[in-house]
Each structure stands twice: as structure tokens, then as C-alpha cells.
Amino acid sequence: MLAIVNSCSLLGLKGFNVKVEVDVSGGLPGFHMVGLPDTSVRESRERVKAAIKNSGFKFPPKQITVNLAPADIRKEGSAFDLPIALGILAATEQIPLSALEGKIVVGELSLNGDVRPLNGVLAMVSATENETMEFLVPQQNSYEAALSGSNTVYGVSSLNEAAHFLTGKTEIPQTHVDISEIFSDQEARYEVDMEQIKGQESAKRALEIAAAGNHNVLMVGPPGTGKTLLAKALPSILPGLTLEETLQITKIYSISGLLPEGIPLVKKRPFRAPHHNASTASLIGGGTIPKPGEVTLATHGVLFLDELTEFDRKVLDALRQPLEDGSVTISRVNAAVTYPTNFILITAMNPCNCGFLSDPERECTCTPYAISRYLTKISGPLLDRIDLQVEVPRLKYEELHDYKKGETSAEIKKRVEAARKIQRERFKDYPGVECNSQMDGELINKFCALDKNTEEFYKQVFDSLKLSIRMHNRILKIARTIADLEGNDKISEHNLAEAVQYRDYDRLLADSQVFS
Numbered sequence: 001m002l003a004i005v006n007s008c009s010l011l012g013l014k015g016f017n018v019k020v021e022v023d024v025s026g027g028l029p030g031f032h033m034v035g036l037p038d039t040s041v042r043e044s045r046e047r048v049k050a051a052i053k054n055s056g057f058k059f060p061p062k063q064i065t066v067n068l069a070p071a072d073i074r075k076e077g078s079a080f081d082l083p084i085a086l087g088i089l090a091a092t093e094q095i096p097l098s099a100l101e102g103k104i105v106v107g108e109l110s111l112n113g114d115v116r117p118l119n120g121v122l123a124m125v126s127a128t129e130n131e132t133m134e135f136l137v138p139q140q141n142s143y144e145a146a147l148s149g150s151n152t153v154y155g156v157s158s159l160n161e162a163a164h165f166l167t168g169k170t171e172i173p174q175t176h177v178d179i180s181e182i183f184s185d186q187e188a189r190y191e192v193d194m195e196q197i198k199g200q201e202s203a204k205r206a207l208e209i210a211a212a213g214n215h216n217v218l219m220v221g222p223p224g225t226g227k228t229l230l231a232k233a234l235p236s237i238l239p240g241l242t243l244e245e246t247l248q249i250t251k252i253y254s255i256s257g258l259l260p261e262g263i264p265l266v267k268k269r270p271f272r273a274p275h276h277n278a279s280t281a282s283l284i285g286g287g288t289i290p291k292p293g294e295v296t297l298a299t300h301g302v303l304f305l306d307e308l309t310e311f312d313r314k315v316l317d318a319l320r321q322p323l324e325d326g327s328v329t330i331s332r333v334n335a336a337v338t339y340p341t342n343f344i345l346i347t348a349m350n351p352c353n354c355g356f357l358s359d360p361e362r363e364c365t366c367t368p369y370a371i372s373r374y375l376t377k378i379s380g381p382l383l384d385r386i387d388l389q390v391e392v393p394r395l396k397y398e399e400l401h402d403y404k405k406g407e408t409s410a411e412i413k414k415r416v417e418a419a420r421k422i423q424r425e426r427f428k429d430y431p432g433v434e435c436n437s438q439m440d441g442e443l444i445n446k447f448c449a450l451d452k453n454t455e456e457f458y459k460q461v462f463d464s465l466k467l468s469i470r471m472h473n474r475i476l477k478i479a480r481t482i483a484d485l486e487g488n489d490k491i492s493e494h495n496l497a498e499a500v501q502y503r504d505y506d507r508l509l510a511d512s513q514v515f516s
């Protein structure tokens with residue numbers, strides 16, 4: 001007899017429906033699976049067999065064939081254990097076939113028949129928005145699954161319970177989540193607040209501009225000046241997350257098995273800081289069935305690369321597509337998977353090998369040639385994606401001993417949100433563009449137009465500082481964001497004057513090349 005159980009699986013962040021077809025017929029006893037299952041699906045044979053026996057059901061000594069359709073998409077994981085087991089029970093009339101109608105089932109089984117939680121359930125169930133279908137998911141994932149909105153969700157904790165629920169012998173309460181209620185509980189708490197950071201006004205201001213216009217930042221400074229602390233404070237001044245963004249982050253964390261226990265909705269902007277030994281796969285994503293990398297885990301938050309010059313050049317080059325496109329596509333034999341990569345990149349480096357160039361208290365021991373070589377370790381294409389370069393110097397004695405608290409993150413965030421609002425309005429007719437950092441040449445011409453006097457001022461600055469063409473547009477974009485922070489429609493001279501300050505790396509590089 002043939003039983004069909006609806007289930008679902010994942011391709012990247014997208015869920016898709018899978019039909020689990022179970023045929024039980026006479027002939028030599030055997031258990032076969034077709035439809036491109038990977039190793040873990042094959043292992044599920046053993047779990048399903050044991051779980052059925054240990055739940056008090058009969059495992060039929062017959063020919064069992066399981067087909068997972070569509071066959072041409074690679075499927076992974078143990079999510080099909082429970083649908084396969086229920087399919088076998090239905091095909092052998094231990095539960096009626098009709099019990100499976102209108103149900104979508106996912107769940108891993110343990111040998112004793114318990115249903116274990118899965119990664120990626122929210123994304124899986126989001127594939128189906130169908131009010132006539134009901135989901136059976138692992139008990140521990142039911143709250144997460146219910147976040148998907150209009151779906152009806154039941155959490156089951158064992159094969160036995162699932163079978164009894166389907167046949168009406170036991171009742172399970174539907175899992176309800178009032179998403180607007182848990183989402184309104186919005187005040188996310190971040191690890192570092194701007195008011196905790198002493199001094200470094202210039203770097204803090206650069207981060208405010210970065211947050212307002214979604215600009216990437218390079219911080220240059222000697223070791224121990226608080227670059228990491230500054231980077232960690234950035235999420236706290238970014239605008240509050242929208243529900244859509246929250247759900248996307250939650251899906252990504254769910255797929256990666258990183259959802260904090262008991263908290264199925266991630267309400268904080270991520271902060272990811274991979275070590276400089278990170279491989280391309282861990283940064284960009286990878287594996288036979290590609291998993292999200294750091295660039296995706298940082299989506300809607302911050303990716304912090306400390307000691308930038310220590311990263312493998314190839315690894316940094318791989319950042320170009322995610323930075324350029326806001327997404328990354330990883331191709332494999334059976335599937336190409338696309339993940340979002342919308343993050344602000346914060347990078348940090350020492351000014352030279354020994355770290356003390358431009359330090360008033362310790363002398364730099366590097367030769368100009370070594371400094372130039374050190375600085376040019378960062379590739380041009382990556383630098384092109386970084387709008388703001390800011391120095392993070394060693395604090396002076398007075399600054400260290402100043403106990404006056406700075407502005408709180410909440411205060412700065414208000415200005416950032418106001419500037420973002422201006423940008424949303426500005427770019428409302430330009431799909432895919434939300435922030436000043438995303439402007440191309442054409443949009444820069446349109447939205448960064450200078451009046452005659454300001455234009456003349458920019459020309460003078462440009463020539464006297466010997467700025468490159470590459471920097472021309474970058475400075476205009478930053479000036480646009482600074483003007484937005486002030487609520488200015490027009491970019492003013494002092495907006496431009498501030499914008500040209502954020503090129504500390506270029507300055508160091510130019511100096512080192514003059515002397516070498």
C-alpha cells in the first residue's frame with residue numbers, strides 16, 4: 001500500500017515542500033530510499049526502524065520503498081524521520097491513511113521514538129502559507145514554527161504522541177504566538193553602550209555617520225585603544241529592527257543552529273567578529289549543502305574584522321561579492337544557494353607592523369618601506385567598499401581620567417533613525433537602494449549636487465589635498481549622510497569639510513610613500 005506524507009525542507013533560506021511517498025509491498029524484506037537523499041537521510045532508516053519498534057508499533061517485514069519528491073533537489077537532514085515513520089504506519093494500516101491528509105510533518109526521531117528538535121524550522125514552514133494545512137513539528141520548535149504567521153502549528157514530542165494525535169486519541173493544544181506582542185517588547189539590550197567609551201570622539205562620530213548612511217569603516221590605531229569596543233557599540237546605535245528583519249535574522253540563526261534556547265525570536269542586531277584565521281568557507285558560507293557564513297550571520301548587523309592585515313588575501317577578496325550585492329551565491333552540484341549579506345563592515349588595523357606609528361608615547365621601529373608594504377596589504381577593491389577611514393589614537397592622560405560620561409547610544413540612535421528616514425524617502429523610487437552608501441555615480445550626481453560656492457570650496461580642497469577620483473564620490477556620499485544627520489537638504493561647506501577628514505588610512509599611505 002502507498003502512503004503519502006507532506007513534509008518540507010530547505011534550500012538556503014527558502015523552504016520548499018517535499019512529498020514523502022512510502023510504499024510497502026510483499027517480497028523480500030528491505031528498506032530503500034530514493035530521491036537523492038544524502039548520508040543523513042540514509043541514516044534515518046535505522047532511526048525510523050528502531051523508533052517504530054520502540055514505540056509499540058510493528059515494523060513490517062516487507063519491502064519498503066521511500067521516495068522523496070522532488071527528486072532533483074538535494075535534501076538534507078533528519079527532518080524526514082517522522083514523516084517516513086508515519087508513512088510506514090499508514091501504509092501498513094497501523095494508522096488510517098486519511099489521518100495524514102492536510103498535515104505537513106517534520107521531525108527527527110531518536111531510537112526510542114522521541115521527536116528531536118531541528119535546525120531551520122521557521123524557514124521550512126514559511127514555504128507554506130496555507131490555512132487548510134496543519135503543521136506537526138518537534139515540540140521544541142513549535143514556538144519558532146508559529147512565528148511564521150498564519151500557519152496552524154502543533155508540537156509533538158514522540159512518534160507515539162504524533163500517531164495518537166493524528167488518529168484523534170489524544171489532543172495537543174495548538175501553539176499560538178502573538179508576534180506583535182513579543183515584537184513590541186523591542187528595547188534590545190546590547191553589550192556595549194556608547195556612553196561607556198571614553199574619549200575617541202572622532203571615531204564615535206565616524207560610527208554615527210556609518211550607522212546613519214550604512215557606510216563601511218576602517219579604523220586605524222595602535223593596539224589597545226578600544227577599536228573592538230567601538231565596533232561592539234555600533235549595533236546599539238543602528239535603527240531598531242523591523243519585524244521583517246527580525247524574522248530574517250531568526251531564520252538565519254535557526255538554520256545555523258544558533259538560536260538561543262528559549263528565545264526563538266532574535267531581536268538584537270548581530271555582531272560577528274571572525275578571527276583572522278577564518279577560512280573562506282567560514283566567512284562566505286560553504287559545505288556540501290552550503291551553510292551560512294559569517295557574512296550572512298552578520299546580516300542586519302555588524303561584521304567586524306579586527307587585524308585586517310592578518311586575514312588571508314583570498315579570504316578578503318571573497319568579501320567583494322557580498323559587499324557589492326548584499327547577497328552571496330554558493331554553487332554546488334545539486335543546488336545553488338543564495339544567502340543575504342546586508343551588514344555594515346567594520347575593519348580595524350594597526351598603522352604599521354609594530355603598531356606605534358603616530359603614537360606620541362612609543363616610537364615606531366618600522367622603516368618607511370615596511371610601513372608602505374604593510375599598508376598595501378589591503379587590496380584596492382576592498383578599500384573601495386569602505387567609505388570611512390578613521391584614526392583611533394591612544395588616549396591622552398586627561399581623556400583616560402575624565403569621568404564625565406558621553407552621550408548614550410539611545411541619544412545617538414535617534415539622530416541615526418531620523419537620517420535613515422530621510423534616505424528612505426529620498427530613494428523610494430529606486431528599488432534596492434535604501435541608504436546613501438548604495439548610491440552609484442548617477443544617484444550621486446542627482447542627490448549630492450553642490451551649489452556654486454560649495455562646489456568651488458570642494459574643488460579647492462580636492463586640489464590642495466591631492467585627492468584621487470576614487471575618493472571624490474566617497475566623500476560626497478559621506479557628506480550627504482552628514483547633511484542628513486543635520487536634517488539639511490543641501491550639502492554645506494562644513495559637511496564637506498568634515499567628510500574629507502575620514503581618510504586616515506589614505507593619509508598614512510601617502511606619507512609612507514613619500515618617504516620610501
Ligand SMILES: [Zn+2]
Nearest residue numbers: 352354364366
Ligand atoms: Zn611601526
